[in-house]
Amino acid sequence: MRRTLSVAAIILTALMSYGLYNMKYEVRRLESRLAELQQTLTSGRQAVKVLHAEWAYLNRPARLQDLSGRHLDLQPVQVGQLTGLHELPVRSEEPGQKLAQKSAMLLPTAGGKTQ
Template structure:
Protein backbone atom coordinates (compact mmCIF):
# COMPACT_ATOMS: atom_id res chain seq x y z
CA UNK A 1 0.00 0.00 0.00
CA UNK A 2 2.87 2.36 0.78
CA UNK A 3 4.50 2.11 -2.65
CA UNK A 4 1.20 3.04 -4.27
CA UNK A 5 0.95 6.16 -2.05
CA UNK A 6 4.55 7.06 -2.93
CA UNK A 7 3.85 6.74 -6.64
CA UNK A 8 0.60 8.75 -6.35
CA UNK A 9 2.36 11.43 -4.29
CA UNK A 10 5.18 11.58 -6.83
CA UNK A 11 2.70 11.91 -9.72
CA UNK A 12 0.77 14.61 -7.84
CA UNK A 13 4.04 16.47 -7.21
CA UNK A 14 4.95 16.31 -10.92
CA UNK A 15 1.44 17.49 -11.88
CA UNK A 16 1.64 20.43 -9.45
CA UNK A 17 5.10 21.34 -10.74
CA UNK A 18 3.82 21.30 -14.33
CA UNK A 19 0.83 23.44 -13.31
CA UNK A 20 3.08 25.95 -11.50
CA UNK A 21 5.42 26.08 -14.51
CA UNK A 22 2.51 26.78 -16.86
CA UNK A 23 1.02 29.44 -14.53
CA UNK A 24 4.42 31.14 -14.29
CA UNK A 25 4.63 31.54 -18.07
CA UNK A 26 1.00 32.64 -18.29
CA UNK A 27 1.66 35.30 -15.64
CA UNK A 28 4.79 36.50 -17.40
CA UNK A 29 2.88 36.81 -20.68
CA UNK A 30 0.12 38.80 -18.95
CA UNK A 31 2.71 41.11 -17.35
CA UNK A 32 4.33 41.74 -20.74
CA UNK A 33 0.93 42.54 -22.22
CA UNK A 34 0.18 44.97 -19.37
CA UNK A 35 3.56 46.62 -19.90
CA UNK A 36 2.86 47.01 -23.62
CA UNK A 37 -0.57 48.49 -22.91
CA UNK A 38 0.89 50.94 -20.40
CA UNK A 39 3.47 52.08 -22.97
CA UNK A 40 0.68 52.58 -25.50
CA UNK A 41 -1.36 54.58 -22.97
CA UNK A 42 1.63 56.84 -22.25
CA UNK A 43 2.16 57.39 -25.97
CA UNK A 44 -1.51 58.19 -26.54
CA UNK A 45 -1.56 60.63 -23.62
CA UNK A 46 1.49 62.42 -24.99
CA UNK A 47 -0.15 62.60 -28.44
CA UNK A 48 -3.35 63.95 -26.87
CA UNK A 49 -1.43 66.61 -24.95
CA UNK A 50 0.33 67.61 -28.16
CA UNK A 51 -2.97 67.84 -30.04
CA UNK A 52 -4.54 69.92 -27.26
CA UNK A 53 -1.60 72.32 -27.37
CA UNK A 54 -1.86 72.56 -31.16
CA UNK A 55 -5.62 73.17 -30.90
CA UNK A 56 -5.06 75.96 -28.38
CA UNK A 57 -2.40 77.48 -30.66
CA UNK A 58 -4.65 77.35 -33.72
CA UNK A 59 -7.65 78.82 -31.85
CA UNK A 60 -5.94 82.00 -30.69
CA UNK A 61 -8.40 84.91 -31.01
CA UNK A 62 -5.94 87.15 -32.88
CA UNK A 63 -5.22 84.40 -35.45
CA UNK A 64 -8.94 83.69 -35.95
CA UNK A 65 -9.65 87.41 -36.32
CA UNK A 66 -6.96 87.68 -39.02
CA UNK A 67 -8.37 84.64 -40.85
CA UNK A 68 -11.91 86.01 -40.70
CA UNK A 69 -10.71 89.36 -42.08
CA UNK A 70 -8.65 87.74 -44.83
CA UNK A 71 -11.55 85.49 -45.91
CA UNK A 72 -14.37 88.00 -45.48
CA UNK A 73 -15.30 87.88 -49.16
CA UNK A 74 -15.84 84.11 -49.10
CA UNK A 75 -17.22 83.63 -45.58
CA UNK A 76 -18.87 86.93 -44.68
CA UNK A 77 -18.03 86.55 -40.99
CA UNK A 78 -18.58 89.57 -38.77
CA UNK A 79 -17.48 90.17 -35.18
CA UNK A 80 -19.97 89.15 -32.53
CA UNK A 81 -21.93 91.94 -30.88
CA UNK A 82 -24.18 91.92 -27.81
CA UNK A 83 -27.20 92.86 -29.91
CA UNK A 84 -27.01 89.51 -31.73
CA UNK A 85 -28.14 87.65 -28.62
CA UNK A 86 -31.72 87.41 -27.43
CA UNK A 87 -33.19 88.39 -24.10
CA UNK A 88 -34.84 86.03 -21.61
CA UNK A 89 -38.23 87.51 -22.56
CA UNK A 90 -37.84 86.13 -26.08
CA UNK A 91 -37.53 82.51 -24.93
CA UNK A 92 -40.58 80.41 -25.78
CA UNK A 93 -41.21 78.25 -22.73
CA UNK A 94 -43.45 75.19 -23.13
CA UNK A 95 -46.96 75.34 -21.74
CA UNK A 96 -47.66 73.58 -18.48
CA UNK A 97 -48.87 70.00 -18.80
CA UNK A 98 -51.56 70.30 -16.10
CA UNK A 99 -55.04 69.36 -17.35
CA UNK A 100 -57.90 71.79 -17.12
CA UNK A 101 -60.48 71.10 -14.41
CA UNK A 102 -63.82 70.73 -16.21
CA UNK A 103 -66.08 69.59 -13.42
CA UNK A 104 -65.22 70.47 -9.82
CA UNK A 105 -65.50 67.70 -7.26
CA UNK A 106 -66.99 68.39 -3.84
CA UNK A 107 -64.56 67.06 -1.30
CA UNK A 108 -66.39 68.45 1.70
CA UNK A 109 -68.93 66.20 3.23
CA UNK A 110 -69.92 64.24 6.27
CA UNK A 111 -67.55 61.58 7.49
CA UNK A 112 -69.20 58.51 8.98
CA UNK A 113 -68.66 58.51 12.73
CA UNK A 114 -67.38 55.38 14.32
CA UNK A 115 -69.52 53.70 16.90
CA UNK A 116 -68.34 54.02 20.46
CA UNK A 117 -66.70 57.42 20.30
Protein backbone atom coordinates in the same frame (compact mmCIF):
# COMPACT_ATOMS: atom_id res chain seq x y z
CA MET B 1 -4.13 1.74 -0.24
CA ARG B 2 -0.86 3.25 0.78
CA ARG B 3 0.54 2.73 -2.67
CA THR B 4 -2.39 4.47 -4.34
CA LEU B 5 -1.93 7.35 -1.95
CA SER B 6 1.73 7.64 -2.86
CA VAL B 7 0.99 7.44 -6.57
CA ALA B 8 -1.68 10.06 -6.17
CA ALA B 9 0.75 12.30 -4.30
CA ILE B 10 3.39 11.90 -6.99
CA ILE B 11 0.93 12.64 -9.74
CA LEU B 12 -0.32 15.64 -7.81
CA THR B 13 3.24 16.91 -7.35
CA ALA B 14 3.95 16.49 -11.01
CA LEU B 15 0.75 18.27 -11.95
CA MET B 16 1.43 21.10 -9.56
CA SER B 17 4.98 21.58 -10.78
CA TYR B 18 3.70 21.68 -14.32
CA GLY B 19 1.03 24.15 -13.26
CA LEU B 20 3.56 26.28 -11.46
CA TYR B 21 5.85 26.45 -14.46
CA ASN B 22 2.95 27.23 -16.69
CA MET B 23 1.84 29.96 -14.37
CA LYS B 24 5.32 31.40 -14.18
CA TYR B 25 5.67 31.60 -17.93
CA GLU B 26 2.17 32.97 -18.25
CA VAL B 27 3.01 35.71 -15.76
CA ARG B 28 6.22 36.47 -17.58
CA ARG B 29 4.33 36.72 -20.85
CA LEU B 30 1.70 38.94 -19.28
CA GLU B 31 4.33 41.14 -17.76
CA SER B 32 6.01 41.76 -21.07
CA ARG B 33 2.57 42.43 -22.55
CA LEU B 34 1.93 44.90 -19.73
CA ALA B 35 5.19 46.68 -20.38
CA GLU B 36 4.29 46.82 -24.05
CA LEU B 37 0.85 48.25 -23.29
CA GLN B 38 2.30 50.78 -20.92
CA GLN B 39 4.73 51.82 -23.56
CA THR B 40 1.87 52.29 -26.02
CA LEU B 41 -0.11 54.13 -23.38
CA THR B 42 2.75 56.50 -22.64
CA SER B 43 3.39 57.26 -26.27
CA GLY B 44 -0.34 57.62 -26.84
CA ARG B 45 -0.61 60.04 -23.94
CA GLN B 46 2.34 61.94 -25.28
CA ALA B 47 0.70 62.16 -28.69
CA VAL B 48 -2.51 63.40 -27.09
CA LYS B 49 -0.52 66.05 -25.27
CA VAL B 50 1.15 67.19 -28.45
CA LEU B 51 -2.24 67.34 -30.16
CA HIS B 52 -3.74 69.28 -27.25
CA ALA B 53 -0.87 71.74 -27.42
CA GLU B 54 -1.28 72.07 -31.17
CA TRP B 55 -5.02 72.48 -30.80
CA ALA B 56 -4.48 75.30 -28.31
CA TYR B 57 -1.87 76.83 -30.60
CA LEU B 58 -4.10 76.70 -33.65
CA ASN B 59 -7.03 78.09 -31.67
CA ARG B 60 -5.24 81.17 -30.48
CA PRO B 61 -7.92 83.88 -30.44
CA ALA B 62 -5.71 86.15 -32.54
CA ARG B 63 -5.38 83.51 -35.26
CA LEU B 64 -9.09 82.67 -35.22
CA GLN B 65 -9.96 86.33 -35.53
CA ASP B 66 -7.60 86.72 -38.45
CA LEU B 67 -8.92 83.62 -40.22
CA SER B 68 -12.56 84.43 -39.73
CA GLY B 69 -11.89 87.96 -40.94
CA ARG B 70 -10.37 86.63 -44.13
CA HIS B 71 -12.60 83.68 -44.92
CA LEU B 72 -15.95 84.21 -43.26
CA ASP B 73 -18.64 86.84 -43.38
CA LEU B 74 -19.10 86.63 -39.64
CA GLN B 75 -19.08 89.74 -37.52
CA PRO B 76 -19.02 90.17 -33.76
CA VAL B 77 -22.49 89.86 -32.27
CA GLN B 78 -24.22 93.22 -32.11
CA VAL B 79 -26.44 94.02 -29.18
CA GLY B 80 -29.45 94.41 -31.48
CA GLN B 81 -29.12 90.79 -32.52
CA LEU B 82 -29.77 89.53 -29.03
CA THR B 83 -33.16 89.37 -27.41
CA GLY B 84 -34.96 87.52 -24.71
CA LEU B 85 -37.60 84.85 -25.28
CA HIS B 86 -40.26 87.01 -23.64
CA GLU B 87 -39.67 89.78 -26.14
CA LEU B 88 -40.49 87.59 -29.15
CA PRO B 89 -43.80 88.54 -30.77
CA VAL B 90 -46.31 85.71 -30.99
CA ARG B 91 -46.98 84.44 -34.51
CA SER B 92 -50.67 85.16 -34.79
CA GLU B 93 -51.55 85.20 -38.54
CA GLU B 94 -52.52 82.43 -40.93
CA PRO B 95 -50.18 79.45 -41.16
CA GLY B 96 -49.31 78.87 -37.57
CA GLN B 97 -52.57 80.02 -36.00
CA LYS B 98 -52.92 76.96 -33.81
CA LEU B 99 -49.24 76.86 -33.07
CA ALA B 100 -49.30 80.45 -31.99
CA GLN B 101 -52.16 79.77 -29.65
CA LYS B 102 -50.29 76.84 -28.26
CA SER B 103 -47.13 78.85 -27.78
CA ALA B 104 -49.15 81.62 -26.21
CA MET B 105 -50.38 79.11 -23.71
CA LEU B 106 -46.89 77.80 -23.15
CA LEU B 107 -45.41 81.24 -22.77
CA PRO B 108 -47.78 83.19 -20.58
CA THR B 109 -45.76 86.42 -20.69
CA ALA B 110 -45.57 86.41 -24.47
CA GLY B 111 -49.25 85.59 -24.75
CA GLY B 112 -50.15 88.25 -22.24
CA LYS B 113 -48.74 91.01 -24.36
CA THR B 114 -50.88 90.35 -27.41
CA GLN B 115 -54.12 89.86 -25.61
